[in-house]
Amino acid sequence: MNARIPAIDPVTAAGQTAQLFGAVKAKLGLVPNLMRTFAQSPAVLQAYLGFGAALDATSLPGRLREQLALAVGEANGCDYCLSAHSLLGGRAGLTPGDIEAARRGGAADPKEAALLKFARAVVETRGQVSDEALAAVRAAGANDAEIIETVAFTALNILTNYTNNVARTTIDFPRAKPLAVAVA
Secondary structure, eight states: OOOSSOOOOTTTOOHHHHHHHHHHHHHHSSOOHHHHHHTTSHHHHHHHHHHHHHHTTSSSOHHHHHHHHHHHHHHTTOHHHHHHHHHHHHHTTOOHHHHHHHHTTOOSSHHHHHHHHHHHHHHHHTTOOOHHHHHHHHHTTOOHHHHHHHHHHHHHHHHHHHHHHHHTOOOOSOOOOOOOOOOO
């Protein structure tokens, strides 16, 4: 499947886009196609990078952030993000079983599982979560800061998911395998 919105080539990028690409490359060692697609609007790329950098200061550990990205990516059918975060999740210490569980909205740790279920509820209800969903995540030990941080990570991942789904961004990570359908 071909990209519907082309990625900007870092070699030909100029001005603010070139500066932003330099910062991405310094941090990641490369400029992924998602960033190159966001660069169609340097303001959007800058906003994405700024939001992501701000969320680095949250209380949620990197491992959980990757689980959230996988849960939200699966809910939104974003093959690009599932591929990227399967790789990044492994680097954050997730096992293949952890990655599959996160994609299904679950985790071995009860609090992580509750936060992932809550994130999926945020996606599925467009933020109109029930009182019961909020009570369940709190009962699992999540505090209000962690709940708001989960909403923020969900929103950031929705931005990347929707951008990739609209643009059909070319996947430049090892492709995540589709989940096997559970036999009833």
